[in-house]
Amino acid sequence: MSDALLRVEHLVKEFKVKAVTGIRAVDQVVHAVSDVSFEVGRGQTLGLVGESGSGKSTIGRCVLRLIEPTSGSVIYDNAELTTMGREDLRQLRRKMQIVFQDPYASLDPRLTVGSAIAEPLEIHKVKSDHAERVAELLTLVGLSADHASRFPHEFSGGQRQRIGIARALALQPNFLVLDEPVSALDVSIQAGVINLLQDLQKEMGLSYLFIAHDLSVVRHISDRIAVMYLGKIVEVADSEHLHEVPAHPYTEALLSAVPSPDPVVERQRHRIVLQGDVPSPINPPSGCRFRTRCPRAEALCAEQEPMLSEIAPGHQVACHFPDSTPVSLRGTGNVRR
Amino acid sequence: MEPVLSIRDLRVSFKTPAGIVQAVRGVNLDVAPGEVVGVVGESGSGKSVSFLSIMGLLPPSATVTGSATVVGTQMVGVSAQQVRSQRGKKIAMIFQDPLSALNPVHRIGAQIVEMIQAHQDMSKADAHARAVELLDIVGLPQPDVRANQYPHEFSGGMRQRVMIAMAIANDPDVLIADEPTTALDVTVQAQILEVIENVRQRLNTAVVFITHDLGVVARVADRVEVMYAGNTVERGLVNDMFATPHHPYTQGLLASLPSHNKERLKPILGSPPNMISPPSGCAFRPRCAHATDACASAPSDLVQVGSTQTACIRAVELAGGAK
Numbered sequence: 001m002s003d004a005l006l007r008v009e010h011l012v013k014e015f016k017v018k019a020v021t022g023i024r025a026v027d028q029v030v031h032a033v034s035d036v037s038f039e040v041g042r043g044q045t046l047g048l049v050g051e052s053g054s055g056k057s058t059i060g061r062c063v064l065r066l067i068e069p070t071s072g073s074v075i076y077d078n079a080e081l082t083t084m085g086r087e088d089l090r091q092l093r094r095k096m097q098i099v100f101q102d103p104y105a106s107l108d109p110r111l112t113v114g115s116a117i118a119e120p121l122e123i124h125k126v127k128s129d130h131a132e133r134v135a136e137l138l139t140l141v142g143l144s145a146d147h148a149s150r151f152p153h154e155f156s157g158g159q160r161q162r163i164g165i166a167r168a169l170a171l172q173p174n175f176l177v178l179d180e181p182v183s184a185l186d187v188s189i190q191a192g193v194i195n196l197l198q199d200l201q202k203e204m205g206l207s208y209l210f211i212a213h214d215l216s217v218v219r220h221i222s223d224r225i226a227v228m229y230l231g232k233i234v235e236v237a238d239s240e241h242l243h244e245v246p247a248h249p250y251t252e253a254l255l256s257a258v259p260s261p262d263p264v265v266e267r268q269r270h271r272i273v274l275q276g277d278v279p280s281p282i283n284p285p286s287g288c289r290f291r292t293r294c295p296r297a298e299a300l301c302a303e304q305e306p307m308l309s310e311i312a313p314g315h316q317v318a319c320h321f322p323d324s325t326p327v328s329l330r331g332t333g334n335v336r337r
Numbered sequence: 338m339e340p341v342l343s344i345r346d347l348r349v350s351f352k353t354p355a356g357i358v359q360a361v362r363g364v365n366l367d368v369a370p371g372e373v374v375g376v377v378g379e380s381g382s383g384k385s386v387s388f389l390s391i392m393g394l395l396p397p398s399a400t401v402t403g404s405a406t407v408v409g410t411q412m413v414g415v416s417a418q419q420v421r422s423q424r425g426k427k428i429a430m431i432f433q434d435p436l437s438a439l440n441p442v443h444r445i446g447a448q449i450v451e452m453i454q455a456h457q458d459m460s461k462a463d464a465h466a467r468a469v470e471l472l473d474i475v476g477l478p479q480p481d482v483r484a485n486q487y488p489h490e491f492s493g494g495m496r497q498r499v500m501i502a503m504a505i506a507n508d509p510d511v512l513i514a515d516e517p518t519t520a521l522d523v524t525v526q527a528q529i530l531e532v533i534e535n536v537r538q539r540l541n542t543a544v545v546f547i548t549h550d551l552g553v554v555a556r557v558a559d560r561v562e563v564m565y566a567g568n569t570v571e572r573g574l575v576n577d578m579f580a581t582p583h584h585p586y587t588q589g590l591l592a593s594l595p596s597h598n599k600e601r602l603k604p605i606l607g608s609p610p611n612m613i614s615p616p617s618g619c620a621f622r623p624r625c626a627h628a629t630d631a632c633a634s635a636p637s638d639l640v641q642v643g644s645t646q647t648a649c650i651r652a653v654e655l656a657g658g659a660k
Contacts, residue, residue: 051522051523051524051525052522156608157380158608159608186379186380186549187379187549187551187590187593187594188379188589188590188593188604188605189379189604189605189608190593190604191593191594191595191602191603191604191605192602192604192606194595194602195601195602195604198601213522213523215523216552216594216595217595219595219597220595220596220599220602243597253524254523254524257523257524257526257527258523258552259526259530259550259552259553259555259556260552260555260556261551261552261554261555261579261591261594262555262579263555263556263558263575263576263579264576264579264580265555266552266555266556267556271527273524273527273528273531274524274527274528275528277492277494277495277525
């Protein structure tokens with residue numbers, strides 16, 4: 001796996017915030033991403049899942065240096081991004097693009113769709129017929145070339161997301177960060193956008209970092225999945241393997257909480273309802289960050305942080321007590337832990 | 338059993354500069370005591386607007402006609418005062434965003450007390466004790482301490498518990514839950530669904546659960562209503578609806594979900610109609626693979642086909658395997 005397109009090593013992002021306690025403002029640190037390492041293989045999709053505040057979007061932005069990482073390294077195609085100068089970074093960004101969640105906020109309402117898609121071509125001074133390229137891109141994402149003269153408000157959510165994808169593809173990148181690209185769309189529309197992303201990946205050999213909270217979508221599109229909790233990756237495995245043998249108790253709870261669109265399955269399934277809330281990233285628990293809500297937690301978990309380590313080929317878990325029994329053999333009925 | 342909520346030919350339209358938007362176009366629904374009815378549909382299908390209209394919560398630009406009775410009391414076309422006398426008492430509602438539904442400058446306990454005293458003759462001390470009890474019912478730890486805190490001191494899931502406590506303060510017969518878990522993470526969603534289920538069992542409250550998430554419906558609902566373009570297009574028991582849907586829209590919706598095998602997804606082509614000038618007859622026909630000329634004048638009545646009731650005039654024929 002050393003020929004990965006993107007390698008992230010020991011990435012840390014901390015945000016300084018002022019918290020008011022009583023009448024004094026105190027400087028505090030939000031540990032958004034804490035020592036995270038992962039790889040995205042060429043032509044592969046890595047799904048990054050986690051709940052709000054787990055740090056998944058922060059990682060997406062750090063990878064492109066849209067925000068500066070506090071420490072750690074991001075290596076794209078053997079080039080280190082974190083120490084790169086402005087001009088080199090600019091050049092490299094042609095190869096790395098991002099699609100955002102909200103197709104309403106990410107398009108300038110006063111630019112025609114054509115100008116929005118041509119903007120990256122102008123910024124990077126690409127010498128080609130821009131109008132022709134815009135037409136080509138619009139067709140590529142399933143819209144028609146004559147849509148170029150229209151404005152964003154004339155399009156539905158699904159169509160706008162296609163425009164966002166066309167713009168991200170304008171410079172022929174190899175790598176896309178997809179930050180919740182279908183979360184704002186209705187399911188019947190979402191399916192079309194997912195198909196488009198998969199087709200484009202196949203045709204153009206793209207690699208994706210797919211950030212989402214919807215696990216059924218992530219399972220469908222990803223080759224591998226990394227699960228995040230409170231700024232840490234707690235488990236990484238091949239998509240199907242992760243669903244079959246979720247070894248980390250958080251992954252197990254997360255997967256069991258996703259309602260399945262099948263009432264028969266829903267009424268019989270083994271469900272783990274986690275108690276309490278995610279702790280504050282300002283003051284994360286010592287040792288394992290999940291221990292405060294973990295059914296398996298023991299004294300060791302508070303003392304020593306579990307490192308991400310391999311329990312099966314390609315399957316890494318950060319837990320002192322991983323469970324390598326397939327989920328189908330873990331008992332039935334609603335178990336409340 | 339007498340229904341606790343009975344809706345007949347409910348229609349809602351909005352005046353806009355572009356024309357009259359026909360958001361709800363003749364919805365009928367009966368909800369029995371203690372049952373959970375899932376109302377599913379995509380953005381703009383009229384699922385939220387239908388119930389906001391019954392609660393008297395729509396802006397003045399809305400015109401509401403038809404009938405909706407809650408335990409015998411009419412909620413449509415009556416004075417604001419009559420609606421107010423029932424709202425929060427016999428019928429209560431919780432929303433997607435609990436933060437904007439709570440007053441930021443009042444303590445949680447005081448807001449629940451206000452709700453109790455609006456409908457019951459109770460002293461402040463008794464109402465406060467009742468508020469603490471309600472917070473305990475919805476699973477809030479340390480309810481006596483939490484009652485004295487402000488909304489910003491609660492997490493999203495905890496705020497939704499507070500909303501549920503407030504909604505059940507006067508022991509309503511019907512609880513309308515409008516996307517109550519959409520803004521929450523899945524592990525928190527699981528907690529809230531459990532709270533709603535507990536409330537239903539404990540108080541025998543009927544629940545109308547409005548959502549776009551078919552997984553949530555499969556989990557919580559006894560019965561499902563599928564809405565499209567302001568009409569109910571299919572109705573049935575939850576197992577029947579998911580096992581053998583008869584309306585092409587319901588079929589399309591279920592088929593568009595990612596399944597465990599990595600088969601290519603099947604989106605529904607096109608987009609929902611413009612509700613200023615919706616298509617005649619069956620509103621789904623421009624997107625339907627089975628549409629014929631007859632669909633342009635199809636009535637929106639539900640007809641029993643197999644185990645579900647559907648508005649598709651070709652459902653019998655399609656279910657039989659004929660073209």
